[in-house]
Amino acid sequence: MFGPGRPLFWISIVFCAFQIVTAAYSPLPSQIVRAIHVGFLILTVFGIAAEQAREADRSIASRALLWAAGAAAFALAFYHWIYQGELILRAGDPSTLDLAVGAATIALLFIAAQRIMGWALPIICLSFFLYALLGDRLPSPLAHRGFALSQVIDQFAFGTEGIYGIPTYVSSTYIFLFILFGSFLEQAGMIRLFTDVALGTVGHTKGGPAKVAVISSALMGTVNGSGVANVVTTGQFTIPLMKRFGYRAEFAGAVEATSSMGGQIMPPVMGAVAFIMAETLNIPYADVCVAALVPAFLYFATALWMVHLEAGRRGLIGIPKDQCPNAIAAIRRQGFLVIPLAALVYLLFSGYTPLFAGTVGLALTVVLILGGGIAGRVSALSLRVVFWLALGVISAGFFRYGINVMVALIALLIVVNLTAQGGRETLRVALRGMVAGARNALPVGIACALVGIIIGTMTLTGLAGVATQGIVALGRDNLFVSLALTMLVCLVLGMGIPTIPNYIIVSSLVGPVLLKLGVPLIISHFFVFYFGIMADLTPPVALAVFAASAVARSAPMRTGFEAVRVAIAGFVVPYMAVYDNALMLQTDDVGDTIYVIMKALLAIGLWGAAAIGHLLVPLAWWERLLAACAAAALVLAVPLTDSIGLGLAALAAAVHYWRSRSPHQPTGAT
Numbered sequence: 151m152f153g154p155g156r157p158l159f160w161i162s163i164v165f166c167a168f169q170i171v172t173a174a175y176s177p178l179p180s181q182i183v184r185a186i187h188v189g190f191l192i193l194t195v196f197g198i199a200a201e202q203a204r205e206a207d208r209s210i211a212s213r214a215l216l217w218a219a220g221a222a223a224f225a226l227a228f229y230h231w232i233y234q235g236e237l238i239l240r241a242g243d244p245s246t247l248d249l250a251v252g253a254a255t256i257a258l259l260f261i262a263a264q265r266i267m268g269w270a271l272p273i274i275c276l277s278f279f280l281y282a283l284l285g286d287r288l289p290s291p292l293a294h295r296g297f298a299l300s301q302v303i304d305q306f307a308f309g310t311e312g313i314y315g316i317p318t319y320v321s322s323t324y325i326f327l328f329i330l331f332g333s334f335l336e337q338a339g340m341i342r343l344f345t346d347v348a349l350g351t352v353g354h355t356k357g358g359p360a361k362v363a364v365i366s367s368a369l370m371g372t373v374n375g376s377g378v379a380n381v382v383t384t385g386q387f388t389i390p391l392m393k394r395f396g397y398r399a400e401f402a403g404a405v406e407a408t409s410s411m412g413g414q415i416m417p418p419v420m421g422a423v424a425f426i427m428a429e430t431l432n433i434p435y436a437d438v439c440v441a442a443l444v445p446a447f448l449y450f451a452t453a454l455w456m457v458h459l460e461a462g463r464r465g466l467i468g469i470p471k472d473q474c475p476n477a478i479a480a481i482r483r484q485g486f487l488v489i490p491l492a493a494l495v496y497l498l499f500s501g502y503t504p505l506f507a508g509t510v511g512l513a514l515t516v517v518l519i520l521g522g523g524i525a526g527r528v529s530a531l532s533l534r535v536v537f538w539l540a541l542g543v544i545s546a547g548f549f550r551y552g553i554n555v556m557v558a559l560i561a562l563l564i565v566v567n568l569t570a571q572g573g574r575e576t577l578r579v580a581l582r583g584m585v586a587g588a589r590n591a592l593p594v595g596i597a598c599a600l601v602g603i604i605i606g607t608m609t610l611t612g613l614a615g616v617a618t619q620g621i622v623a624l625g626r627d628n629l630f631v632s633l634a635l636t637m638l639v640c641l642v643l644g645m646g647i648p649t650i651p652n653y654i655i656v657s658s659l660v661g662p663v664l665l666k667l668g669v670p671l672i673i674s675h676f677f678v679f680y681f682g683i684m685a686d687l688t689p690p691v692a693l694a695v696f697a698a699s700a701v702a703r704s705a706p707m708r709t710g711f712e713a714v715r716v717a718i719a720g721f722v723v724p725y726m727a728v729y730d731n732a733l734m735l736q737t738d739d740v741g742d743t744i745y746v747i748m749k750a751l752l753a754i755g756l757w758g759a760a761a762i763g764h765l766l767v768p769l770a771w772w773e774r775l776l777a778a779c780a781a782a783a784l785v786l787a788v789p790l791t792d793s794i795g796l797g798l799a800a801l802a803a804a805v806h807y808w809r810s811r812s813p814h815q816p817t818g819a820t
Contacts, residue, residue, distance in 0.1 A: 192224065192259060301610075317654060334519065338579070381694055399704035436498045444750075445734065493510060637724075653675075732745075733747065
């Protein structure tokens, strides 16, 4: 579908080139960049539909109609560029042509969204659209004052709170660059590096194959930030490996789905929601990474603990050590791929914007790919060292002389690869990275644009205030009840819509409510973020689980319930963070931070033992209940509950140790 010579291939290349140029040089106003970004997205979606129709031997007329729809959407995007000045002057008073262009763009966006992600999100957004038009006919308190069709179209298609709002701004800048960054690293061999390192470090331990899945997915999460993409890349290797060494298919799929979804909360490159959160809260992206650091660690610590316990319960061993790759050798062979990631982390935590950091990281990755193709054909080690040192010195000139240094260096490397033997294959790797990046950006970008309908409706009609009052009334100023309601809303919405719109919808509704109850905004937004991720693991509709079960050839529902069991920290940690903000490093008290982290680890350990039913030996039902009660008490940040939890934990540990010393205890599950 994306082979050279196909229109989609070149559309993807031009799309990426446009995004890179606008990120590096910012030659266009933001509103124009957003409009053309959405135009490219819709064009690519309809192009994919046309190619699928061709492969299915559909008629030429149907394929032509799809291409025409995509081309129309792309052409309409330039309306914002051509009539930029006039649109500013008549803001709030659109012309007939404005309304026609806006209505056509919205309609094409809805159709594209249905094709790329199904019916759920378009139906939800359509209901908000209809509410903006017809909500004045509803009973109080849902009724609003009423708006004409022209006002609604103007709000959605030409304002900054509609389809070209903050989510689209973030998609057209940070998100696209970071997706492209991840796809380039994958093409360069990052998956192999992470897998070899994971195999070399934990592959030989008890339950090693499952631990490899957790670690490799966590590492991949640092660069791609996409749960489902993580499943279908690392899962192709880790799931069959787990099954081969004795893990049930459902458990193998659950481990991969859980670990992959955790990639969205793993700094430095988190899911797209993290960039939207930073923009919405008007805080540096580095602050979001800092807040996510401990919860991400706890999330993956839980996954490792759960697979360790499952391995003990079933008597599963690791991979023979002589069959595991050498982690040190893997780092020596491909460790240079970490350089762009290290540079990205350094820049983010040095106060640079995500856009600047992403541009630098992307440029360094391209230099590594193109330079690697040249260095690989140099036989003398000394010459290779000199070559890489020269590239490093030239790349460092970026910070003094600007982006033109990197552009000139990349152009030179392209010319050398064009003329050198085997260099064209290196260029194909770079082009494949661009095509993969454009394809991976589609669902994220389309969701960001379409969810603008919801944001526009809330700001136009005041629906957010009505919904907030409803949640306050239900919660009755009770923090736990409000949190539980928020969790349920996230999980229910997540059955049909992706993480991004889920986060935007729920955070805009409950953020003010939780703030009134004393929860800082960054904590409440993370609470919503985490449960939006959990929705992709929670039956009956769980996208990451569906992808993993397809690879594992397991029943999706059973795999989903296993994923919920493995990801128990995802349900516990957000509550702990709300009750003690130190868990997200939102305090200067180091002692409090260390205490809450240790308490969280103990709670996670108890939850895991209760969920799996095994520790040193299989647990009796009353031991599992005792462990669960101790863990629940530790979740709350009240001194009395901490004392109760620690006491119950000590009792559970002592009793279990005494039972494990009995010679009649079984050592594993049947």
